[in-house]
Amino acid sequence: MKLISLLFVFIMLFFIGMRLLQTGMKFYAESKLTNWISSSTNHLFGSIIIGTVATAILQSSSVVLIITISLVTVNILTFKQTIGIILGANIGTTITGELLTIGDIFPYHISLLLGIIFVFINQKKIFYIGCILLGLGNIFIAMDGFQSLMPLINDNFSLKYAFLSAQTYPEVGLLIGVIISAIIQSSSATFALTASLLHEDIISLTTSIAIMLGSNIGTCVTTLIASIRTSRQAKLVAITHTIFNIFTVLIVVPFLSLLTYIGEQLATESVNQLAHTAVIFNIFSVLIVIPFIPYLERQIRNRKKQK
Numbered sequence: 001m002k003l004i005s006l007l008f009v010f011i012m013l014f015f016i017g018m019r020l021l022q023t024g025m026k027f028y029a030e031s032k033l034t035n036w037i038s039s040s041t042n043h044l045f046g047s048i049i050i051g052t053v054a055t056a057i058l059q060s061s062s063v064v065l066i067i068t069i070s071l072v073t074v075n076i077l078t079f080k081q082t083i084g085i086i087l088g089a090n091i092g093t094t095i096t097g098e099l100l101t102i103g104d105i106f107p108y109h110i111s112l113l114l115g116i117i118f119v120f121i122n123q124k125k126i127f128y129i130g131c132i133l134l135g136l137g138n139i140f141i142a143m144d145g146f147q148s149l150m151p152l153i154n155d156n157f158s159l160k161y162a163f164l165s166a167q168t169y170p171e172v173g174l175l176i177g178v179i180i181s182a183i184i185q186s187s188s189a190t191f192a193l194t195a196s197l198l199h200e201d202i203i204s205l206t207t208s209i210a211i212m213l214g215s216n217i218g219t220c221v222t223t224l225i226a227s228i229r230t231s232r233q234a235k236l237v238a239i240t241h242t243i244f245n246i247f248t249v250l251i252v253v254p255f256l257s258l259l260t261y262i263g264e265q266l267a268t269e270s271v272n273q274l275a276h277t278a279v280i281f282n283i284f285s286v287l288i289v290i291p292f293i294p295y296l297e298r299q300i301r302n303r304k305k306q307k
Helices: 002-038 044-058 061-073 079-092 094-100 108-119 124-148 150-155 157-168 170-184 187-199 205-218 220-226 232-266 270-306
Strands: none
Touching: 002 044, 002 124, 002 150, 002 187, 044 061, 044 079, 044 270, 061 079, 061 220, 061 232, 079 094, 079 232, 079 270, 094 124, 094 187, 094 270, 108 124, 124 150, 124 187, 150 157, 150 187, 157 170, 157 205, 170 187, 170 205, 170 232, 187 205, 187 270, 205 220, 205 232, 205 270, 220 232, 232 270
C-alpha cells in the first residue's frame, strides 16, 4: 500500500512538472505552434520536422496529435498532410528521455527556488520562465522519488516476479510497457519509471528497451480516445498513428539484442543508453515507414472513390 501511494504521488509530481514545462514552453511558441502545424504542406519531410519540433516544445506527442486531429476535423489539414506530423511526433517525444538523462547534473533545487520566485513576479515573460524552471524541478524530484522506491519494488514479490519474467521473456517487458503507458497515458512517465528501474539494476537494458517499445503502443490509447466523435479523416489520423507504432515495434522486437548492442556502444551510463536507443529506434521507424507512405495514400484515395 505504501509503495502504491508513493508511486502515485511521484507520478502526479512528474505530471505537474510536465504540465508546468508545457505551459511555459507553449507561451513562447503559442503564436507559432498551431500555425506551424496548420501550415504543414504536402512535403513529407517538412511535416516530419514540424511534428518533431512541435512535440519537443510541448513535451507530448499526444498533445500534438490531438491538435492535429482537431485541425483535420475542421478541414484545416488533410489526412495526407498529417502523415509526416505523426512520424515527427514519435521522434520529438524522445527529447523528454534525453532531458531526463541530465538529472544527475541538473541543479533542480536552484531551478525550484528560482521558479518559485519568478512565478510571483508580476511580469508575464518572467512568470512563464518560472513555470519552465518549476516544471524541470518537479520532473527531476519525481525522478529521484522513483529511484527511492526501487528497494520497495525489489522487495515486492509480485513486481519482482513480473520483472524477472520480463528479463527472460522480452514479450512480457513489451506487455508491461503497453499496460503502464495505457494506464497513466504517458510514454514519458513510463520512460522515467523504466529509467529508474534500469538505473538501480532491477532490470537489464534489453528489458528496459522492451518496456520502452511497449510504451510506444500504449500511448496510442490517448489519441484513439481523442478521435471519438470526430470526422472520418480525423479517425484515420489516430488509427494510422496506432498502426504505425504497432508495425514498427513488431519489426524491431526480433532484433532486441542488436538494439541493445547499439545502445551499449552509444554511451557508458545505462540510462543514457536507453535514451539514445529510443532516439535511434524512432528515427529508424520513420525510415522504415516512408517507402510505404505512397501505398497508404493510394489506399485512402481508393476508399474515398468507392464511397
